[in-house]
Amino acid sequence: MRGIQLSLNQTQKLRLQRALEQLESLSSKANSNASVTIADTIPVNYEDGVLKGHGTSELDGEVVATMCGVVERVNKLVYVRALRARYKPEIGDIIVGRVIEVAPKRWRLEINFSQDAVLMLSSMNLPDGIQRRRTAVDELNMRSIFEENDVICAEVRGFQHDGSLHLQARSQKYGKLERGQLLTVPPYLVKRRKQHFHNLEQYGIDLILGCNGFIWVGEHIEAKDPMVEDQVNKSEQQNTKSSKNFTRLEEQEQTYTPPETRQNICRTANAVRVLSTLGFNITVEVITETVELSSSLNLDIHEMLGSEFCVLVAEREAERRRLLTKKKG
Amino acid sequence: MRRRYPDIGKKVSKLEQEAATLAASGEAEVADYHKLRLDIAQLEKKMMTEITRPERVLYFLNPGRLVKVREDGTDWGWGVVGNVVKKPPAGLGTLPSALYSSCGGGYIVDTSLRCSPGSNENRSWPKPCPPHPGEKGEMHVVPVQSPLIPALSKLRISIPPDLRPLEARQSILLALQELGTRSPQGIPKLNPVKDMGIEDSEFVELVNQIEELEQKLFAHPLHKSQDEHQLRCFQRKVELQKFRDELKNRSRVLKKLGHIDADGVVQLKGRAACFIDTGDEHLVTELMFNGTFNDLYHHQIAALASCFIPVDKSSKQIHLRTELAKPLQQLQDSARRIAEIQHECKLDVNVDEYVELTVRPYLMDVIYCWSKGATFAEVIQMTDTFEGSIIHSARRLDEFLNQLHAAAHAVGEADLETKFVAASESLQRVIMFANSLYL
Numbered sequence: 001m002r003g004i005q006l007s008l009n010q011t012q013k014l015r016l017q018r019a020l021e022q023l024e025s026l027s028s029k030a031n032s033n034a035s036v037t038i039a040d041t042i043p044v045n046y047e048d049g050v051l052k053g054h055g056t057s058e059l060d061g062e063v064v065a066t067m068c069g070v071v072e073r074v075n076k077l078v079y080v081r082a083l084r085a086r087y088k089p090e091i092g093d094i095i096v097g098r099v100i101e102v103a104p105k106r107w108r109l110e111i112n113f114s115q116d117a118v119l120m121l122s123s124m125n126l127p128d129g130i131q132r133r134r135t136a137v138d139e140l141n142m143r144s145i146f147e148e149n150d151v152i153c154a155e156v157r158g159f160q161h162d163g164s165l166h167l168q169a170r171s172q173k174y175g176k177l178e179r180g181q182l183l184t185v186p187p188y189l190v191k192r193r194k195q196h197f198h199n200l201e202q203y204g205i206d207l208i209l210g211c212n213g214f215i216w217v218g219e220h221i222e223a224k225d226p227m228v229e230d231q232v233n234k235s236e237q238q239n240t241k242s243s244k245n246f247t248r249l250e251e252q253e254q255t256y257t258p259p260e261t262r263q264n265i266c267r268t269a270n271a272v273r274v275l276s277t278l279g280f281n282i283t284v285e286v287i288t289e290t291v292e293l294s295s296s297l298n299l300d301i302h303e304m305l306g307s308e309f310c311v312l313v314a315e316r317e318a319e320r321r322r323l324l325t326k327k328k329g
Numbered sequence: 330m331r332r333r334y335p336d337i338g339k340k341v342s343k344l345e346q347e348a349a350t351l352a353a354s355g356e357a358e359v360a361d362y363h364k365l366r367l368d369i370a371q372l373e374k375k376m377m378t379e380i381t382r383p384e385r386v387l388y389f390l391n392p393g394r395l396v397k398v399r400e401d402g403t404d405w406g407w408g409v410v411g412n413v414v415k416k417p418p419a420g421l422g423t424l425p426s427a428l429y430s431s432c433g434g435g436y437i438v439d440t441s442l443r444c445s446p447g448s449n450e451n452r453s454w455p456k457p458c459p460p461h462p463g464e465k466g467e468m469h470v471v472p473v474q475s476p477l478i479p480a481l482s483k484l485r486i487s488i489p490p491d492l493r494p495l496e497a498r499q500s501i502l503l504a505l506q507e508l509g510t511r512s513p514q515g516i517p518k519l520n521p522v523k524d525m526g527i528e529d530s531e532f533v534e535l536v537n538q539i540e541e542l543e544q545k546l547f548a549h550p551l552h553k554s555q556d557e558h559q560l561r562c563f564q565r566k567v568e569l570q571k572f573r574d575e576l577k578n579r580s581r582v583l584k585k586l587g588h589i590d591a592d593g594v595v596q597l598k599g600r601a602a603c604f605i606d607t608g609d610e611h612l613v614t615e616l617m618f619n620g621t622f623n624d625l626y627h628h629q630i631a632a633l634a635s636c637f638i639p640v641d642k643s644s645k646q647i648h649l650r651t652e653l654a655k656p657l658q659q660l661q662d663s664a665r666r667i668a669e670i671q672h673e674c675k676l677d678v679n680v681d682e683y684v685e686l687t688v689r690p691y692l693m694d695v696i697y698c699w700s701k702g703a704t705f706a707e708v709i710q711m712t713d714t715f716e717g718s719i720i721h722s723a724r725r726l727d728e729f730l731n732q733l734h735a736a737a738h739a740v741g742e743a744d745l746e747t748k749f750v751a752a753s754e755s756l757q758r759v760i761m762f763a764n765s766l767y768l
Contacts, residue, residue, distance in 0.1 A: 048620060049619075049620030049621075049623030049624055050620065050623075051617075051618065051620060051623065051740065051742045051745070052741070052742055052743075052744070053597075053740055053741040053742060054740075054741035055741075056741075074587060074596070074597060074598055074618060075587070075598075075615075075618035075619055075620075076618060076619055076620040076623075077597075077598075077618055077740060077742070079597075079740075079741060090600065091600075091603075092595075192594050192595075193592065193594060194592060194593050194594060
């Protein structure tokens with residue numbers, strides 16, 4: 001129950017405690033023996049060679065843990081995986097970040113990491129879609145692509161020598177994110193999966209689970225094919241020269257998000273907030289279940305952040321886990 | 330390969346969409362027809378090797394004879410023999426080995442074939458190709474190797490002595506077309522048993538089989554419609570299925586070795602393996618994670634790593650010192666294990682061939698001594714590989730050791746990192762890493 005800051009009355013506290021205890025008892029037993037704290041010796045068979053990985057160190061001929069966490073073994077490699085750690089980036093991770101600075105030929109993004117990430121101008125597709133060298137004019141027009149406080153989705157391309165990240169956004173699915181909400185959750189709640197981009201069709205929203213703990217919930221935008229866009233743009237350019245006033249109104253109409261989608265966005269965002277308060281792993285399935293739970297109970301969106309719903313979600317998760325272990329066992 | 334895994338996934342879904350749009354009507358018939366054609370091609374290949382033995386075929390390759398030419402799936406149809414030349418036996422290494430083995434003392438037949446008109450205009454890459462259906466072709470004299478002739482015809486036509494002017498060649502084309510229209514069943518082939526006098530019983534059996542299959546082919550309803558489009562669609566479907574199967578098998582291998590988990594998410598082992606591309610990444614990662622490098626000191630590591638660098642086979646006997654023999658044995662065992670896993674997952678790999686290809690210990694001794702500090706003169710005495718190849722291999726080895734260093738860093742094993750750095754430094758001396766060998 002560490003860190004759950006909710007005002008719970010007595011019965012709610014009891015229910016929550018019970019649900020969490022149930023979850024603990026259902027979690028796999030194997031790992032409980034493998035948890036270590038700093039300066040614990042790790043049991044290792046010394047006759048075979050052993051590779052000492054991250055989080056371990058050799059002290060007086062013994063392998064000793066330098067982090068609190070769980071011991072993992074892969075062949076002869078032994079390392080300690082921390083349970084609640086700061087975000088550790090890997091090449092190929094999907095990241096959501098916010099622009100904090102527009103610098104010469106690059107943007108600096110804040111990504112919930114010890115250092116800011118850098119997105120080079122050359123790692124970004126130009127708006128006209130042509131592959132060419134970035135000229136000085138492109139540099140001056142950087143602000144037309146991204147400005148300060150824009151939210152961007154990108155992928156980790158590599159590390160710089162000082163440890164900060166290089167990002168790249170060269171695909172249609174990366175780029176500026178609009179018409180939605182950015183949420184911050186502890187990064188260890190988002191596990192690396194095959195897919196981080198999810199399209200919840202029944203609500204018409206896009207969900208991006210950034211590995212750094214930034215989660216984007218927004219209106220669904222069709223990924224446009226750049227070739228098609230070129231042709232459409234060209235024909236539009238020919239027509240819009242005379243009708244500039246009309247297009248501005250049209251654009252506003254086109255970009256108007258219907259209130260139902262907005263409600264769905266808020267509901268999903270609140271579901272994520274509840275899950276993060278409870279400390280459950282955030283995956284698409286859990287989020288959709290929580291949203292369905294709230295709509296089935298006919299809760300108002302703001303009630304989702306209340307203590308009653310929080311306890312309900314915990315109980316629901318305990319129930320689901322119990323059924324799952326029953327099926328397996 | 331791991332990095333390509335998600336991209337390959339996208340490719341597969343794209344191809345699957347294509348497959349869905351391909352017309353699947355009458356698929357069973359098309360499959361049947363396709364199989365018949367494949368069987369015939371296989372049997373004909375066997376027959377070809379029998380017929381095209383020089384002692385038999387030369388007698389019949391007279392100028393003016395009609396021959397059928399088929400190359401690896403491209404069917405050229407019928408052509409007219411002009412001249413036969415004996416191919417001089419080529420020296421070692423100038424011909425790709427497959428060609429050399431198939432025509433040891435072969436013959437080249439200059440044949441007049443129908444070619445696509447545009448193909449010979451481009452002088453810089455004069456690869457002739459058969460004309461597309463419906464396109465009017467031109468006759469050109471093309472040198473054809475004797476193994477590519479599956480059938481000879483009974484017919485001979487008289488050809489003009491000089492084939493250079495275009496009219497002479499066009500007259501041959503007209504004569505061919507005339508013969509084609511005159512014999513609606515197809516141009517009569519030289520029967521190997523009756524006309525050529527081959528009396529081998531196995532061979533007669535083969536010929537009968539082919540005749541049976543060909544009759545089935547002609548009687549097949551699809552043969553008359555000759556729907557190339559449908560056939561091509563079917564062939565692409567078959568290829569797509571093969572591609573899908575290969576993808577499944579390869580990802581199973583990766584899962585078994587522990588590079589990715591059951592959901593397909595890349596694990597620590599896979600990430601370490603991503604850094605290596607100079608050598609066989611499966612084998613090297615297995616070695617690293619099994620602790621083989623732990624007990625070796627850096628000279629041995631350099632020598633062991635040199636087994637992954639491709640070198641030409643050296644014919645000299647390999648006498649290994651004891652300290653190198655044990656790691657080599659471990660390496661060969663790991664290679665065998667990986668080949669077996671790949672074989673279990675139904676990948677087309679021969680275990681012994683794999684072990685031989687990936688483990689190349691010809692330079693082990695050389696690198697070991699060089700790393701310890703021998704002079705270049707001493708080192709080149711130990712093997713008969715060219716000096717330039719040794720230097721080239723040493724540079725590749727250095728790059729490989731850098732990649733191993735990056736992989737060890739990803740894993741977090743500091744001792745191993747220092748060992749790889751030490752090995753790399755012990756190699757970088759004097760002439761092998763001189764910036765320019767001309768100074």
